[in-house]
Amino acid sequence: MHEPIRPLLDVSDLTVDIDGARVVDGVSFTVAPGEVMALVGESGCGKSLTAFAMLGLLPSVARRTEGRILLGDRDLATFSERQLRKARGKDISIIFQEPSASLDPLASVGSQIADAYRIHTGASRADAFEKARQMLVDVGIPDPDRRLDQFPFELSGGMCQRIMIAIALICGPRVLVADEPTTALDVTIQAQILDLMKKLVADHGTSIVLITHDMGVVADIADHVAVMYAGRIAEIAPVQDLFDHPAHPYTALLLASVPRLDVAPKADLATIEGSVPTPQEFGPGCHFASRCPLVTDKCRVEQPPLFAQGYGHRSACWHIDRIAEITGMLP
Amino acid sequence: MLRYVGERLLQAMIAIFGVLTIVFIVMHLSGDPTLLLVPQGASAEMIADLRRELGFDRPLWVQYVGYLNDLIHLDFGESVVQRVPAIDIVASRLPYTIQLAAGALTVAIGVGIPAGILMATRRGGWLDRVLTAVVVTGQSVPTFLSAILLIFVFAVTLGWLPASGIGGLSNLVMPSIALGALSMSTFARMTRISVADELSKDYVRAARARGLPMPKIIVRHVLRNASIPVISIAALEIGNLLAGAVIIETVFAWPGIGQLAIQSIQARDFLIVQVIVLLISFVYVITAVLADFIYAIVDPRIRLAR
Numbered sequence: 122m123h124e125p126i127r128p129l130l131d132v133s134d135l136t137v138d139i140d141g142a143r144v145v146d147g148v149s150f151t152v153a154p155g156e157v158m159a160l161v162g163e164s165g166c167g168k169s170l171t172a173f174a175m176l177g178l179l180p181s182v183a184r185r186t187e188g189r190i191l192l193g194d195r196d197l198a199t200f201s202e203r204q205l206r207k208a209r210g211k212d213i214s215i216i217f218q219e220p221s222a223s224l225d226p227l228a229s230v231g232s233q234i235a236d237a238y239r240i241h242t243g244a245s246r247a248d249a250f251e252k253a254r255q256m257l258v259d260v261g262i263p264d265p266d267r268r269l270d271q272f273p274f275e276l277s278g279g280m281c282q283r284i285m286i287a288i289a290l291i292c293g294p295r296v297l298v299a300d301e302p303t304t305a306l307d308v309t310i311q312a313q314i315l316d317l318m319k320k321l322v323a324d325h326g327t328s329i330v331l332i333t334h335d336m337g338v339v340a341d342i343a344d345h346v347a348v349m350y351a352g353r354i355a356e357i358a359p360v361q362d363l364f365d366h367p368a369h370p371y372t373a374l375l376l377a378s379v380p381r382l383d384v385a386p387k388a389d390l391a392t393i394e395g396s397v398p399t400p401q402e403f404g405p406g407c408h409f410a411s412r413c414p415l416v417t418d419k420c421r422v423e424q425p426p427l428f429a430q431g432y433g434h435r436s437a438c439w440h441i442d443r444i445a446e447i448t449g450m451l452p
Numbered sequence: 453m454l455r456y457v458g459e460r461l462l463q464a465m466i467a468i469f470g471v472l473t474i475v476f477i478v479m480h481l482s483g484d485p486t487l488l489l490v491p492q493g494a495s496a497e498m499i500a501d502l503r504r505e506l507g508f509d510r511p512l513w514v515q516y517v518g519y520l521n522d523l524i525h526l527d528f529g530e531s532v533v534q535r536v537p538a539i540d541i542v543a544s545r546l547p548y549t550i551q552l553a554a555g556a557l558t559v560a561i562g563v564g565i566p567a568g569i570l571m572a573t574r575r576g577g578w579l580d581r582v583l584t585a586v587v588v589t590g591q592s593v594p595t596f597l598s599a600i601l602l603i604f605v606f607a608v609t610l611g612w613l614p615a616s617g618i619g620g621l622s623n624l625v626m627p628s629i630a631l632g633a634l635s636m637s638t639f640a641r642m643t644r645i646s647v648a649d650e651l652s653k654d655y656v657r658a659a660r661a662r663g664l665p666m667p668k669i670i671v672r673h674v675l676r677n678a679s680i681p682v683i684s685i686a687a688l689e690i691g692n693l694l695a696g697a698v699i700i701e702t703v704f705a706w707p708g709i710g711q712l713a714i715q716s717i718q719a720r721d722f723l724i725v726q727v728i729v730l731l732i733s734f735v736y737v738i739t740a741v742l743a744d745f746i747y748a749i750v751d752p753r754i755r756l757a758r
Contacts, residue, residue, distance in 0.1 A: 178660060178661060208663075222654035225655045227677055227750065227751060236664065237662040240664055272753070288658075
C-alpha cells in the first residue's frame with residue numbers, strides 16, 4: 122500500500138449564510154493534484170456558492186461563516202481581500218457558466234487575456250500578448266493572431282469558453298474551479314470543452330473542481346464526486362464507486378432519473394417526488410427527509426453524519442442498510 | 453462603418469428637413485404675421501404694402517418653397533426691427549450663450565458623472581444617501597428659483613460674486629450652476645444606474661476572478677461600458693441647456709441668444725426668433741449625430757458591424 126497523496130486542496134466545514142439562512146452547511150472535500158472533483162446537485166443546492174466562497178467571490182448578500190480552505194499549506198479562508206486578489210488567477214482560477222457574458226464586450230480578447238498575465242507577473246505588454254497567443258494555441262484556438270484582436274461578440278460561446286480557460290490558466294494555477302462550464306454550450310461543443318479540460322489535467326497536472334448538475338459530464342471527466350443536496354454533501358465517493366454503489370437514497374434516485382443510452386429503456390424514468398426545500402424550510406434532521414422513500418422519524422430530527430462506506434466513500438444517511446429497497450421501488 | 457456614418461448623416465438631413473418644415477408651419481399657424489408688425493391704427497393700405505413687401509401675400513406653398521430656397525442659400529432674412537440680417541444679430545449673441553452652455557455643461561458633467569460613479573460604487577452607504585439628496589434637490593428646484601436663491605446668497609448676502617451681467621469668470625459661476633443643476637442631476641442619476649447595472653454583470657465577477665483590483669476593473673471595463681447610455685443623455689442635455697438658457701439669461705441679464713429670443717418675441721421680430729429656433733433644433737440634431745459617432749468609437753459591436 123502506498124501513502125495516500127497529500128491533498129492539494131482541502132476544504133473543510135465550509136459554511137455560507139444568506140440572511141441567516143444556511144445555504145452551504147459544513148461542506149468538506151479534498152482534491153489531490155491532477156484530480157477532477159465534481160460537485161453535483163440540483164440548482165440551488167449550494168454548489169456554485171461553494172465554488173464562489175473558495176475564491177472569496179461570494180455575492181454581497183452571502184457570507185462565509187465557517188470553514189477552512191487549505192490550498193497547499195495556506196488557508197484561503199484567512200486571507201484578506203488583497204491576499205485573495207493576488208491568489209485569484211495565480212494560485213486558483215475559476216471559469217463560469219456564461220462564457221460570453223464573462224468577457225467585457227468592449228475590450229479585445231487579447232487585452233483581456235494579457236491583463237490576467239500582467240496583473241500577476243508584471244510582464245510587459247508585448248510579452249503578455251505573446252504569452253496570450255501561446256495560451257490560445259494551448260486551448261486549441263486556430264489563427265490566434267487574428268483572434269487576439271477580435272472582440273467577444275465576434276466569437277462563439279465555445280470559443281469564448283476556450284478564451285476563459287486561457288485566461289484562467291495563463292498564470293499556471295494549481296486549481297481550476299469550473300462552475301457549470303459547459304451548461305450554456307451546444308452538446309458537441311460541450312464534449313470539446315470537456316476534452317480540453319481533460320487534456321489540461323493531463324498536461325499540467327491542474328486539479329479541477331467541477332460544478333455541474335449533469336451526471337453525464339461527471340461520468341466523462343470526474344475522478345471523485347460529491348453529491349450535494351440542500352446545502353450539504355449527501356454522498357462523496359470515487360466516481361465509479363458512486364455510479365456502481367450509490368449509498369444515499371438521493372444519489373440512487375438521481376442516477377435512476379438519468380436517461381442512459383447503453384441500457385434499453387424498460388419503462389419511464391424515475392422521478393423524485395416533491396421539490397427541494399428552501400433554506401427557511403430546513404428542519405433539524407436530514408434535508409432530504411421530506412422527499413426520501415426510506416424516511417423515518419429519526420431522519421426528521423437528527424442530522425446524519427457522513428458515514429464511511431469504503432475507501433474514500435462516505436454517505437450521510439441513517440438507513441444505508443436499506444438502500445437496496447430504493448432499487449426495488451424504481452419503475 | 454462607412455455605411456453606418458452614411459446612414460446617420462442621411463437621418464440627420466431628414467431630421468433637419470423636418471425641423472425646417474415644422475418651424476415654417478408654426479410660424480404661419482398664428483395667421484398673417486403682418487398684423488403683428490404694424491403699429492396700432494395703421495391703415496389698410498399700409499398693411500397691404502407691408503404684406504406685399506414681406507411676401508406674405510403669396511400662396512402658402514410658394515412662401516414655403518421660397519423659405520426653403522432662402523435657407524439653402526443661407527439667407528435667413530432680415531430683422532424687421534433693425535433692418536440687418538437676422539443671422540448677424542444672432543451670431544453676435546451666440547458666443548455668450550456658448551460660454552454659458554460650456555460653463556453649465558462643465559458643472560453638469562464635472563459634478564454629475566463623478567457623483568453618479570460614487571453613488572453606484574458606494575450603493576447604500578452614507579455618501580450615496582448624501583449625494584442622492586443633492587441630486588433630488590438639483591432635480592426638483594425650478595431653474596428660476598435656484599437662480600434667484602443663488603443671487604440672494606452669493607451676490608446680495610455674501611457679496612462673493614457679481615449678481616448679473618457679463619465680465620470675468622466670476623460672472624459665469626452662478627449662471628452656470630443655475631443652468632447646469634438640472635443636467636447635473638440627470639447625469640448623476642443616469643451614471644449611477646448605468647454603473648450599478650454594469651457592476652452586476654458577469655464580466656466584472658470574471659475580472660475579479662482573474663485577480664484584477666476593483667478600481668482597475670471600474671476604470672478599464674465598467675466606466676467604458678457604462679458610458680454608452682450617458683453619451684445619449686449628454687447629446688440631449690446640450691440641446692436642453694440651450695433651451696434652458698432662455699430663463700437663465702433673462703434672470704442674470706446675460707446677453708446671449710436666450711435673452712435675444714425673449715426680446716425678439718416681445719418686439720415681434722419673428723425672423724430672429726426663427727433663426728434661434730432653427731439653431732437650437734440643429735444643435736439637437738448635430739449632437740445626436742455626434743453621439744452616434746462616439747458610440748461607434750466606444751463600441752466595437754457598432755464599429756465592426758457589417
